[in-house]
Amino acid sequence: MMSSMSRGRFSAILATSLVFALMLAAVPASGATAPVARTRSAAPGVRVAPERTTASGIRPLAADDDMPGVPITPSPITGTLNAASDVDDVFAVELADGDTLSATISGPAGTNFDLFLYPPGASTVASVAPVASNADLRDFVYPYTLDFRVDAAGGYTPGTYYLDAWSGGTSGTYAITWRIIPADNNNDIAFAQPIPASPFVGWNSFAVNGGILDVSPGSGDYWTSSFPDVFVDGFDVYSVDLAEGDQFTATVKSTDKDLDMELLLYPPHASMVDTDGIVQYEDAWASASDLTKIGLPETVHFIVPPGGRGTYYLSAEAWRGNGDYSLTWAVNKDNLVRMQGASRYSTGLSIVRGTTYQSQYAIIASGANYPDALSAAGVAGAYEAPLLLTNPKTLLDDLKVQLVELGVTDVIVIGGTAAVSGGVFTALEDMGFDSVERLAGTDRYATSAKCAARVAQITGTVDGAFVVRGDSFPDALAVAPFAYTQAMPVLLTRPTSLPGSIASFLDVNNVPNVYIAGGTNVVSSGVAGSLDRLNGGATVVERIAGSDRYHTARKVADFGVAKGWGTYAFVGVATGANFPDALAGGVACGRMGGVLLLTKPSALSSWCGGAIGANAGTVDRVAVFGSSSAVSAGVYNSINAILP
Structure with a gap:
């Protein structure tokens, strides 16, 4: 060692x-x-090892003043020490291989008594180095503790050891407690x-x-x-x-x-x-x-x-x-769990840890904004990889650790340097992965098209794609589980005009089915018309929309289950008021073959509760994503009341 x-x-x-x-x-x-x-934060102070001085020699030595000392008596032990005439009390204690001696010493205010332990065969306290002392982290606050373990393989042989209570230049009454703890x-x-x-x-x-x-x-x-x-x-x-x-x-x-x-x-x-x-x-x-x-x-x-x-x-x-x-x-x-952390990033890691055992690939996107992470769901599905959120400027240690623990060898970063900085990318490269690459376009829409192209490259054909609004997140969140299970691109659009890069991808790849998430106030009928005219009018466009974000999430979940893309056996629940927990959670739901529902932070959405209740016989587990500040304890308890 x-x-x-x-x-x-x-x-x-x-x-x-x-x-x-x-x-x-x-x-x-x-x-x-x-x-x-x-x-660990550093300790505020540390006792240095006590430094022995020689005995004064004023009086003849008593039996306990030096080796072989006196046999140790049952705990607790009390005695007196004098800085001028009685500086040591030595006790002989038998220790077997593997035994641990734990002893503490206390004394009156103003004293500085210490404990030393000497090895078998020691002849005097002045001529042999101790094998242990009570130096510890208490910064001169009694009790002082000495711990020592006999380990023959480590050079500490069994036999008679000598526990020495030393005056430390002070006088008074001490108290020692001790015990032997078997291996x-x-x-x-x-x-x-x-x-x-x-x-x-x-x-x-x-x-x-x-x-x-x-x-x-x-x-x-x-x-x-x-x-x-x-x-x-x-x-x-x-x-x-x-x-x-x-x-x-x-x-x-x-x-x-x-x-x-x-x-x-x-x-x-x-x-x-x-x-x-x-x-x-x-x-x-x-x-x-x-x-x-x-x-x-x-x-x-x-x-x-x-x-x-x-x-x-x-x-x-x-x-x-x-x-x-x-x-x-x-x-x-329990069929209800909460996956949470102290921040959006640690919550995301908690979600991944609870749904992923190991993975060759990891997809990384910014947790500070949503567009690139929305587009990443299909890429994650194509690679059967988790989605991990990063701080845009710093590669956090927790994320580094999880990448290593998952056995990741290849990393794909989604988004340009404005989304995930060059510093983060370089830090990933410095970790020594087999490959680190970036999928990025000139804006969120071009990045979305790049992600879609990668899905097509991996899967060979694209049978369908989701189209979601790129400048707002609520209606888009719930499609992630099915984008994952079907390795289906998630394409971002402007609310009233279809970006050319998105239209080009759908046309070039002859995508036969397009699913719009959200009503016409989210993705306009004009965009739907543009989609309908692609591939010579052969593209079939379906809109999945509800009265609000919570209703739309329910509609998307039911739609995907009806298509056979997932089941209600696993249900993820995230706040619909913000995006981070749902970004990581949506892909995780896909990995579990489940659905994602949205709720209000402090009151269970009727659409969310209704979906869970209607499928309670199918539900094996509901995972609430985020801490109680994201999804309140009241919402959690309301879900629990619905489950059988």
């Missing part, structure tokens, strides 16, 4: 073995590595234990034998040590078998105020948990919603996507302090 190891990270592994590479020969591996996504032997995926019945308790420590945590600027939060690095008990890994559609939720809590933990869920093809700062294909797929937040409780939530059935691994990890924790978990198949 390396002599120092970073502990601030989202998820990673130390190395990818040749054996594992061969195991993955049939599994798409990512063509890229990405920098770590999220890191749990579940510190990595290879040693994962079946997850115990909920709730259960465990113990974690963010410590390295002999280590001192350096959080100085630029240190990257490294444990440093002159001894072999042996993590005391930073990882408890549990296995859990999950099926497609399962919702897995786990929450960790603790009454130990200094303990901070994270929960990370690793996929079936993962081989190890660790922290080298590089995100790879087998790294954790789900974590607490905010890894930068210090404190408990923390909750991880994961919905198993199609193709994702298997044994997953929950890693309960100490990121600061130590102590006992309580972990509760559940697996259910």
Whole structure:
């Protein structure tokens, strides 16, 4: 093991073995590595390792003043130390291989008592280096804690160790609590234990034998040590078998105020948990919603996507302090779920994670505007790829991570540099994918035509196309699931005139069927007439329209189901007041073979509720896209009341 190891990270592994590479020969591996996504904020302060001074020699040594000390007595222990005449109290403690000694010391205000641990065979406290001390993150606030694990393979042999309470140049009464924690032997995926019945308790420590945590600027939060690095008990890994559609939720809590933990869920093809700062294909797929937040409780939530059935691994990890924790978990198949994040981008990633297990291709469009993402639905269908939304100016770390975790090797960016900047494109290229390309035209309409041409290139023939208004989003959103399942282009038009690039595509490709989404106030009868005259008048034009955006979405859903393009088994629900969640959600509904409905943010649309109610016997799952600020808890509860 390396002599120092970073502990601030989202998820990673130390190395990818040749054996594992061969195991993955049939599994798409990512063509890229990405920098770590999220890191812990640095601790506000750090206790440096206490520096021993020699005993004063004023009085004859007592039995507990040096090795071999006195046998340790049951916890708690109290005693007195004097800076001038009694600087050490030494206790002998027997430790077996795998045992962890956890001890704390407290004292009155103004004192600075410390704990040291010396190895078997040590002769005096002054001549032998300790294997552990209570240096930690408490910044001189009692209690101070020492954690140490016996690991024969790591150079720490079983035997009689010596726990030394040292005065630190101060005098007074101290109190020591201590316990020996047997080895749990579940510190990595290879040693994962079946997850115990909920709730259960465990113990974690963010410590390295002999280590001192350096959080100085630029240190990257490294444990440093002159001894072999042996993590005391930073990882408890549990296995859990999950099926497609399962919702897995786990929450960790603790009454130990200094303990901070994270929960990370690793996929079936993962081989190890660790922290080298590089995100790879087998790294954790789900974590607490905010890894930068210090404190408990923390909750991880994961919905198993199609193709994702298997044994997953929950890693309960100490990121600061130590102590006992309580972990509760559940697996259910509720027919109503919410896919959400802290922003439109993280919501989009949550939607993709719940509907996509792995993909060779990824389609990326701006999440700041809707036109290019509307056109992307058909491209996504042609490549059987997810749609991921990006910040137009910055390639966010979360997006980088998800691209790697999905095993993506080829990326297609939709839109010009005004939509997705050159900086984002270059950042994607720098990730080392097999290919990164851009589909773009001079404006949104030309970009739409470019996307349609790519669909035609991939599929060979285009049997139909959707035509939607390009300067407004509501009526266009609901066509995405069917554009995906049918690999059907979504073509943007001006409300009163058909762009030449769109007409040319339909004519050149002899598209026989065109479906307009929205009424004549959205896409005029003049545009419909222009479409009708294409291909020598052979093009059949159908309009799908309702009284408002919510009604139109219902009409589109029913139309597509009647055509056999999808079913009501999976229903996505998004706000009709804004576009981001529906953009990613529409393609996700297509991947699930379902439909997309729109609702008002604070009251369930009658058209949405009516569609769910009319098809309740068919519905397996309703996924609400976005947080409660996008689709309120009241709407969520109203949907729940409709479902059987």
